[in-house]
Amino acid sequence: MFSFLATYYRKGIIRYFERNTLAKSLTLTAFLVVLGAFAALVHEGFYYGFLYITRDAFFGEAVSIYIIELFLLISSFLTFSSALVSGVVSLYRDDDAGLVLSSPSYTLKPKIVLVRMFFSSLWPLLVVIVPALLAIMRVFPLGVMGFVAALFAAVFLVFIAVQAALLVIYFIAAILASLAIFSRLSVMLSTTLLFLCSTLLIANQFRSIDLVDFFQARLLSKDVPDLAPILEQFNLFPSHAVTMIVYYSEQGMVASVLLSLGALALLSAFLFTVFMFTIKRHLPYWQIAQEHEGAGKHTRSGFRGATLLMNADRPLRALLAKEFILFVRNVRGMLWLAFILVVWGIQSASSFLLTHGLGDERVSGVALPGMAMAFQFALITYFVSMFALRFAFPSFSEERKSGWVVASTPLRRTSVFRSKLYFFSVLFSALAILFTLLNASIVGITGAMLLFLLLFVTITVVTITTYALALGALFPNTETDDPEVLSTTLPGLMFIAVSVFYGIAGALAFRGYFASGAIASVLLYVTFSIVTVLLFFLVTKKSLERK
Amino acid sequence: MLTVTHIVKKFDDIAAVNDVSFSIAPGEIFSLIGPNSSGKTTIVKSIAGLLQVNGGTIWVDGHDVAVSPKEAKAVIGYIPDEPSVWGSMTGEEFLHFVGALYGMSPSQRVAKINELLPLFSVTGTEKDQFQNYSRGNKQKFSILAALLHEPKLLLVDEPIVGLDPESAAIAKKLFREFAKRGGAVLLVTHTLPVAEEISTRIGVLKDGALLSVGTFDELRERAQGEVGATLEQVYTALTKVR
Numbered sequence: 001m002f003s004f005l006a007t008y009y010r011k012g013i014i015r016y017f018e019r020n021t022l023a024k025s026l027t028l029t030a031f032l033v034v035l036g037a038f039a040a041l042v043h044e045g046f047y048y049g050f051l052y053i054t055r056d057a058f059f060g061e062a063v064s065i066y067i068i069e070l071f072l073l074i075s076s077f078l079t080f081s082s083a084l085v086s087g088v089v090s091l092y093r094d095d096d097a098g099l100v101l102s103s104p105s106y107t108l109k110p111k112i113v114l115v116r117m118f119f120s121s122l123w124p125l126l127v128v129i130v131p132a133l134l135a136i137m138r139v140f141p142l143g144v145m146g147f148v149a150a151l152f153a154a155v156f157l158v159f160i161a162v163q164a165a166l167l168v169i170y171f172i173a174a175i176l177a178s179l180a181i182f183s184r185l186s187v188m189l190s191t192t193l194l195f196l197c198s199t200l201l202i203a204n205q206f207r208s209i210d211l212v213d214f215f216q217a218r219l220l221s222k223d224v225p226d227l228a229p230i231l232e233q234f235n236l237f238p239s240h241a242v243t244m245i246v247y248y249s250e251q252g253m254v255a256s257v258l259l260s261l262g263a264l265a266l267l268s269a270f271l272f273t274v275f276m277f278t279i280k281r282h283l284p285y286w287q288i289a290q291e292h293e294g295a296g297k298h299t300r301s302g303f304r305g306a307t308l309l310m311n312a313d314r315p316l317r318a319l320l321a322k323e324f325i326l327f328v329r330n331v332r333g334m335l336w337l338a339f340i341l342v343v344w345g346i347q348s349a350s351s352f353l354l355t356h357g358l359g360d361e362r363v364s365g366v367a368l369p370g371m372a373m374a375f376q377f378a379l380i381t382y383f384v385s386m387f388a389l390r391f392a393f394p395s396f397s398e399e400r401k402s403g404w405v406v407a408s409t410p411l412r413r414t415s416v417f418r419s420k421l422y423f424f425s426v427l428f429s430a431l432a433i434l435f436t437l438l439n440a441s442i443v444g445i446t447g448a449m450l451l452f453l454l455l456f457v458t459i460t461v462v463t464i465t466t467y468a469l470a471l472g473a474l475f476p477n478t479e480t481d482d483p484e485v486l487s488t489t490l491p492g493l494m495f496i497a498v499s500v501f502y503g504i505a506g507a508l509a510f511r512g513y514f515a516s517g518a519i520a521s522v523l524l525y526v527t528f529s530i531v532t533v534l535l536f537f538l539v540t541k542k543s544l545e546r547k
Numbered sequence: 548m549l550t551v552t553h554i555v556k557k558f559d560d561i562a563a564v565n566d567v568s569f570s571i572a573p574g575e576i577f578s579l580i581g582p583n584s585s586g587k588t589t590i591v592k593s594i595a596g597l598l599q600v601n602g603g604t605i606w607v608d609g610h611d612v613a614v615s616p617k618e619a620k621a622v623i624g625y626i627p628d629e630p631s632v633w634g635s636m637t638g639e640e641f642l643h644f645v646g647a648l649y650g651m652s653p654s655q656r657v658a659k660i661n662e663l664l665p666l667f668s669v670t671g672t673e674k675d676q677f678q679n680y681s682r683g684n685k686q687k688f689s690i691l692a693a694l695l696h697e698p699k700l701l702l703v704d705e706p707i708v709g710l711d712p713e714s715a716a717i718a719k720k721l722f723r724e725f726a727k728r729g730g731a732v733l734l735v736t737h738t739l740p741v742a743e744e745i746s747t748r749i750g751v752l753k754d755g756a757l758l759s760v761g762t763f764d765e766l767r768e769r770a771q772g773e774v775g776a777t778l779e780q781v782y783t784a785l786t787k788v789r
Contacts, residue, residue, distance in 0.1 A: 318644050
C-alpha cells in the first residue's frame, strides 16, 4: 500500500509539472534558491555566533553546549507540539478516510498520518539542523563521523517527537473513552490542556534560572564553568542525547556516541512498537468521533458571531461577518492559533529569561536599541508570516466548494479579497501590536522607539497579509482545501521564504536607522511595502474580475 | 427572460458546450436533459456567471451577462447541484448572508426568511450548523436562498437529488408556482420524470450540442414515439438518431 501511495505522490508531482512547466520550474528553482539562502543564513549565524562565544576562554564551552541544548530542546518541542496539533485533527477527521476505514486495512490511516507527519516535520528541521551542524563542525572538532551521527540522532529525535505526540493523543482518547466522554472536541480540548500544562512545566524548569549563577560567572576559583548543572537541566529530554552525541564526538568518545545513538534508536523502536499495538484501537475511536460529528448532536443557537451576520446591512459587512464566523468556529484553526501563540509566548518568555535571568548584570533594550528592536521586529514578522501562511494564504482555496455562493451574486469578486484583507490585517495587526507591547515591556525601550516600532510593524503586517492573500487568490489550489496541505505547497513555501527575507530586510533597515540614523533604508522599506500592497491589490483585482 | 445565443464553452481544447441556443420566456419552465458530461451544468454555470463562455452571448432580463454581470445576477436565483456551504454556518445565517449579498436589509431578510422556512418544514432546524444537515436539508436551504431575493429567473441544477419524496413534491410545486407568478425556470436534470412532469418545454442535450427543443408532445412527434411514450423513451429515441 505504501509503495502504491509513493507512486501516487510521485505521479502527482509529475502531473503538477505537466502544465505551465516553465513557470512552475522557475518557481521551484526560486524556492530552492531562497531555501538555500535561508540555510546559508542559519549556517553563518551559528558559525559566527559560536566563533564569538569560543573566544571567551571561561564561558566558551559551557555557553556553546547550553545553546545547542536549548536549540535542540526548542526544535524537538516544536516538532512534538505541531505533531500534537496535526495529529489530533487528522486522526479523527472524516475526509477521505472513510474508504480506508471501511476496508480491512483500517490501521493504514494512522500509519499514513505518522509517515506524513514524520516527513513534514523532518525536512524543515533538517533545513535548520544541517547548517547548524556544519557550523559546529567548522568551529568545534566534530568531524565527519560526528556530523553523520548527530544527523542520524536528529532524525531519530523527530521520529520520537512525532510518535510521542500520537501516543499522547491515543492515551488521552483511551482515558476519555473509559470515562464515556470521548468525542473529537473532548480529545482536542484535553490535548490542548495537556499541551499548555507541559509548556508551563518546561517553562518553569527554566524560569528561575539565574544565568550568572548557572555559569558560575562569579566563581573566580574556576578556570571554566562546571558543565554538570547545564547537563542536569536538560537530561530529562530526549534532545539531550543529541547534544551529548555532538559533545562526545567533539571529545572523540566513540563508544559514548554509539551508546547514545543506540539509546535513541531503542527509544524510537520501543515507541513504534507501542504505536503499532495502539493503532488497533483506532477504528472504534474514529467511529465514535464520526457520531459526534453528524446527526444527533446539533449545537444550537448562541454561536459566536451570529448577530454580526444577521445585522449586516451591507454586502461587505456580511462578508466580514462571514470571515469572523468561519474563523472563530474553526476548532482546528483555533488549535493552530493557540499553538503559534504558545510558540510566540515561548519566545517572549526567553526574552524575559535573558533579561531577568542575568540578575545584577541585566541588560535592557535601551542599552542596545538597534539590535534589540531589530531582533524583536524580525521575530514579529516571522510569527505574522506563520499566521498568514496558515490562515490568509489558504483562505481562497479553502472556499473552492462554497465559492458558488458569492460568485453567483451580483457582488464583485474583489469584494471577497477586500473583506479577507480587512479581516486578517486587523486580526494579525492586533496580535502583532499585543506582542510588540509585551516584548517592549520585557526588553525595555523608550516611548519614541516603541511608537516607531508599532508603525513599522503595522505596515509590515498589512504587506505580508496582502501578499499571502494575493498569492492564494492568484494560485488557488483545485486539488485540496486542507489548509495544512495548502501551507506546504510550493506557493505556500515560497510565501514563507520571501516573507522571512522581507522581515530580515525590515530588521536590517531598522537596525541601520537606530545604529547610525540611516533613514534612507527605512524610507526604501516603507515605500517598497506600500508599492507591494498596491501592486498585489491591483493584480489580484484584475485576475479575480477576469475569472 | 433568458436568451442564450450560440454559446461555446471550451475547457482547454475540448468543447463542453458547442453552439447552443435557446430562450426562456417569463412563466416558462424549460428543462435541459442529457446524459452525464453533456454540458448541462456548464450551461447553467455560464448563465449564473460562474464560468465565462468562449463564444456567443447570454442575455438575462435584457442584460448581457458578460457586459453587465451585476444587473444580470441581481435577477437570478441559482441552485447548484452540490449544495456545499461553509459547515460552521447555520442555515439561518446562510440565508441572512445570501440576502445581504443581494442588498436586502436585515428586516427584509427576517420577514422573508420567516415566510420561506415553513415551505420545506425546516422551521426549527435553521439554527443548526450546515455540517449537521443531511444532503436533503442542505438542498432545501440552497433552494430557499435562491428564492430569498425574489429573482425573475431560477437556475436549478439537479433539483431533487437528495430530497425525500415529500420534499421533492414541494420543490416541484414551488417551481410551478414561481413560473405561474411570471418567473422563468431553467431546470437541468437527468431525472427525466421530473422534467416530463413540470416542464413547459424541453431541450435534449448530447455531447455539448442541443439535439432538439420543444414541448414534450413535439419531442415525442420528432422521435416518432407512440402516444403515451415516456420522456425516457423519447429521449432514448432522440439521442439514438444522432
